[in-house]
Amino acid sequence: MKEIILHGRGGQGAVLAAQALASAAVFEDKYAMAFPHFGAERRGAPVAAFARIAEGRILTKAHIYKPDYVIVLDPWLAGLVDVAKGMEGHEGTSGGVPMGSVKTDICQGLNKKGAAVLNTARPPDEVRLSLEVCVGTVDATTIALETLGHPATNSCMLGAFAKTTEEVSIGSIEKGIMDVFGERLGEGIAERNVKAAKLGFERTEVGMCSGGREFPAQKKWLPDVDELPPGCAIRSQDTEYGKLGPGSTVQNETGSWRTFHPIVDDEKCTYCMLCWFHCPDGCIGRVPDKESVSVDYFYCKGCGICSEVCPVDAITMVREVEG
Amino acid sequence: MRLKLKDLPEENIFSSGHTACAGCGAAMAIRNIAKVLGKEIIIYVPASCLSVFNGLFPSCAWTVPYHHTVFENTGAAISGLSRAMKRKGLDNVTVVGIAGDGGTADIGLQALSGAAERNEDVIYICYDNEAYMNTGVQRSGSTPHGASTTTTPVGKLMKGKQDFKKDVPLIMMAHSVPYVATASVSFPLDLINKVKKAKETKGFRYLQVYAPCVPGWGYEQSKTVELGKLAVECGMWFLLECENGQLKINREPKMKNLETYLKMQGRFRHMDEKQIAELQESIERKWEFYKGYADLTQRLYSGSEASV
Amino acid sequence: MRRVVGSNYATSHAVMRARVEVIAAYPITPQTQMVEHIAKFINDGIMDCEYINVESEHSAISAVIASQAAGVRSFTSTASQGLALMHELLFSAGGLRLPIVMGVVNRSVGSTGGIWVEYNDSMPQRDCGWLQMYVETNQEVHDMILQAYKIAEDKRVLLPIMICSDGFILSHTVEPVELAEQEEVDGFLPKYEARHSYLDPKDPIASGIVTPREYRQEFAYQIHRAMLEAKDVIGEVNRDFADKFGRDHSGLIETEFVEDAEVILLTLGTVTSTARGVVRELRKKGKKAGLVKVRAFRPYPAERIAEVCKDARAVGVYDRSVSFGVGGPHYLEVRNALFDSDVPVIDFIGGLGGRDVAEADVRSMYDVLLEAAKTGKAKRNIEWVNTRGVVLG
Structure with missing residues (x-):
């Protein structure tokens, strides 16, 4: 079984892409599943979607923690763009590190023999992640803007996935897109997405990235039962995990959207x-x-x-x- | 004295870092309304886009006391809050409910009507983005005629919503409350001065603010303000104000360019000439009605402060 | 002051004495008199509170959740369909840990039910995070409203509470009630000091923000733990009340003749009174019958029940509602309480839709129990009492 996490932002179509990927695998007589992170995220907010591909029936219904592949639809999410540069002292930062940063170590749990498929204009050898691993890179934002008119990079990244991993063929990806996107968005839009996927496949460069990059540890407030305010009535407070309660959204780095x-x-x-x-x-x-x-x-x-x-x-x- | 933009404070009551979509009309409305209302307020928000984009526990964009329970009870919840403030002697605190159009025109209408009938001392704000956007664009009573939503899709047999927009402001005027007004994010001075007037009025106050929605309406995210302006120009939205029974039209619509407005949005793109003509006819009728209603109430209630 | 009144009056009077500050309620038979009495108290100027004449029960509970969240002592009451309409919000009151007191006048809900007593309105609410107590007399209703605030507002509890009383049998029956004086109540029930939930611009809190999955389970555990702690608090408040008012309602359960009982019947509500008479009668005949009045249904006093029933040879459970295809909800609680006992446990479902439960019906329950005690097993575990075409035992 191969497990895949898609990192994207609301509106980029990570969930639809996961479904199209599952559909593509099924066109190759495999078994597959796709599911969202079940969030309530708006457009632009970081989201994740998951897919599994196997020869036979997949039993687990749990999340994916150790993916074989990650697909990153947006360069910000892999920390390839530094939105907070020069923002030391901003009310949303603590010691220069944005507390609500979406910048995550996308290699977390990643199979060393797996791969990361990234939306970036850089070639693989100019990418630095926490892990030295196979990467496929493509400037999907540009392709999406050219073919679709807006930065929905999902279909293009499926093409890049096919090229990087060879888990499914580009032909099956095309069928998967027509199947899933066609149903939701209509045939015309599906066809434009097929074009984006093909361009993604053609322009993807595959190679090894360098590793050893450190990401600031994401501290999340996960208190024990006794520390949670009864009835979730919460007042404004500063903790080592960042701000909580009224006014605390000021630490959300929405600029990364x-x-x-x-x-x-x-x-x-x-x-x-x-x-x-x-x-x-x-x-x-x-x-x-x-x-x-x-x-x-x-x-x-x-x-x-x-x-x-x-x-x-x-x-x-x-x-x-x-x- | 009428407020100007420079009179609004720099400091946010509704903080940045909220998670509304880029270009969100509702967020635009709410953060400015909150600035006019100031810090001495309590906010109630029912289930809505706002209840999500104002932050999930333990995060919250509001810097003022905030309460949320369910979808259809805004009118009742703000009644309870207002009475509690009275008991606590906090007479300076304004209780404000902010609901979407689904939570107002549909599932919340009963509680809204009850609170208005009791003339509770509260402000009820409906941000109208003309569908259930929180759950992914389903029709609401406030969705206009012809609009495509996921529950009024463009099919082979039927295209878009067959019914017409529910006129909640008119329903509220029928409750004879002290203040009912409509506003739009695209008319800043009109909006902030209506909020100011609402704040300075006692009793039940209703304000419905037109707030375009990027993903729900299907337009380029930078066009939120332009769409709001076009809506008022073509008569898809009126800027009205009803004080103590007396209706005033704040801005005379040109009643033209309906097609320009429709063609900018994915939700109307399918509409044919017949459907557009039907819509045009309905808004013209509405406009005639409001002109007549304004004349009538000006006559009936002129000079009478205690008319309601 | 001793007066002959119905439970709706007794409740209203206790609410006034508890210095409740916000009330929102909507009339429904058989609770209607309660909203009327309160309106009269207020209009006569003897009660000082904000009274919201809402347009539905849904709005009633919504309003008192908001006022209680704002830190003000609040009350509502309802029955039957009204409680069903409140259902959605009951979870919010529990989840936000708001010590609201609600008077529930039990009445059947749904089609084929009329306006008379049945517990199929309150029983389905047992998992909403509310304490539930069932009472037997108008005096007990009155006293429990006063105790309810003290129980609910205890910092170990901070949960809403329903005081459930039988429609008509209590609401429309007048009997002598000692109505508490203001000074007595003030000496028992202190002013409510909101510590965890209040809404004040000087110290803003966010109450009820949508909660993601990272937190929900811990919040649920907190409620579960508070519910367990409430068992002690109910006992303590009962003793405190008994000291000050001289009336002891025994806390979680009340027992009669259980020490040497071979058969024990567990009851809820007014059927207890009728059963008290039957038990005395049986004792005179030399039958070793006992009775347990279960007062707290949430939290359910499982340990106490197990302790009391440990030497019994047959245990009966009275249920005034049904979980279809299984049995009565009370029966399920008792089975759980007696999980490691071999004693036969028999459910007696009866009195549905307000059907009278007379001495003969209670006697028939004890007959079945005495037979089971003799044979050591139950013929049937779910018995329907006084049901045409269904043979008991």
Whole structure:
């Protein structure tokens, strides 16, 4: 049996991809299953989906802890983009480390003989993870923007998976996408996703990455029974695990969700405050001295509303780059 | 005195780092409404997108006291909170319920009506994104005619919602409460001043805020504000205010460009000329009704503060 | 002050004396008089509280959950369909650990049931995180409302509680009740000090945030543990009440003639009174019959039941509701309590839909038990009492 974890963000289609992967395996007369992380996550939030492929019936219904393969739909999630760079002292950080960081060690539990399939513009030998392991890399965001018009990288990454692991053929992936995406999104969109998968397959580079990279340990507040407040009535508090209770979302690094980010031209800004009002995430700060606004990239999800509402075109949206 | 944008504080009552989708109209509405309301408030949120994106235990975006139990009881829960505040002598505290349109127009309508009839001293805010977005876009009573949702899909026989949008603000006006208003995230000054007026009024106050939803409506995430403006321009949403029985229309719609509004959204893309004509006719009728209703109530209630 | 009143009046009076600050309730037979009495007290100016005349039971429980979460002593009451309508919110009250007191006037719920007593309204609520106590007299209803606040608000408990009384048999029967004076109650029940849940902008808390799976199980365990601790608290509060008011209701269970009993019948509610008479009658005839009035159903006093029944040769359980295809819910509790005993345990289902349970019915239960004690086994484990076409024993 082969176990696969797909890391993505809400809206990138990690769950649909897992289902299409299972469907592809079934087209090869294998047995397969796919399931979501059963969360209530919104668009952009980190999500996980799981798939298993085997020759015979799969009995376990538990989560996957030791995957053979990981597929990472978004470069941020593998820590390939550093959103918090230069944010020491931000209210959402503790000692310079974002407490609600989505940056995770995607190699956790990964089979050393397995592989990581990554959405990144870098070739395998320029990728550094915690484990020295086989990786397949492809710039899936660019392919998705070209073929679909928005950064849903799921289908493209299935192509990359086929190329990297050879667990299923690209032909079966195409069938799986037509089967699963076709049902949910219609045939036209499914066909565009097949195209993305093919491009993903063609452009994927396979090689070994370097290992030994350390990820800040993620501390999660998991108190014993006696430490939990009765009735879940919780007040605002700072703990070694970060903030809890009222106001504690300030530590959530939602900036890692974005594909584009806004740049403000102070010269053009008339300080009308429309962007300040219309930002759903409170990322725009007023700078009275300069009569301009600042952007808090720690939270900015890159929706682009600020740029749209600006009456003097002082805000432009720029594609996020790795680095 | 009317509020200006610069009068709103920099400090958030509804914190950043919440997990609403990029471009969320509801988040835009709520964080600004909270700034107008200030810190002396208690928030109740029923099951809704907001109850998820304001954080899951132990995380919470609200910096003020927050309470949540179920889906259909906002009217009742805020009644209980308001009475408790009265007992505690916290008369300066405003109790605010914030529900979605499903929690308001459908499953929560009974509790809402009860609280309004009792003229409970609370503010009820409905953020209207015109479907059950929390569970993945199912139709609600507030979904407009023709809109495709997962329970009114575009099929071979039927395309989109066959029925028309439930007019909850009108239902609330029929309750003769002190203040009923509609607003939109796309009209900042209108919105914040209605919230201010609601805050300064005693008794039951109802505010329904039009809040576009990126995944539910199927549009480019940067277009939230533009869509809200178009909706008011074409008559899919009216900016109204009913104080002590007297209805005022805050912004005269142009009643045109309906197609521009529809074509920007995936949920309406399938609509043919016939369906669009039906929709156009229904909103024109609505507009005529509101003009007449405003004239009538201006006459009936003019000069009467204690008219309700 | 001693007066002849029904249980609805006794409850309302106790609620007034408990200085409850927020009440939300909706009328339903046979509880209606309760909302009427409270309205009268308030309009006459003898009771000072916020009274929310809600438009449904669903809103009643929603409102008192909110007011109690805000840190204010709250009360509601209902019956039957009303309790069923509240069901969804009962889990919230338990989950948020809110010491709400609710007067439940038991009445059958659903089709083929009318407006008369049956426990199929309250029994299905037993897993919601509420304490449940069943009472026998109007005096006991009154006293238990006062005790209920002290039990529920104890920091070892912090759980909501239902005081269940038989519709009509108590609600619409007047009998003498000693109504507590304000000074007496003030000396027994201190003002409620909200420690874990209050809603105050000066010290904001978040109450009831959606809880992910990483925490739910620990919260559930906390409730389970609090429920177990409540067994001690119920006993302590009963003793404290007995000291101050001179009326002892015996805590979790009350027993009669169990010391040497060969057969023991376990009852809930008003049937206990009728059974008391039958037991005395049997004792006069030299039959070694005993009686246990089970007062607490949640938490269920399994250890006490096992202890009391350890020397009995047959144990009977009275059930005023059915878990279809299995037996009565009370029977299942007793079977669990006596899991390591060989004694025959027989369920007596009867009095459904308010059907009268007369002396003859109770006698027939004891007859079956005495027969089982003789043979050492039960003919049938589930018996239906006074049911046409069904033969008992």
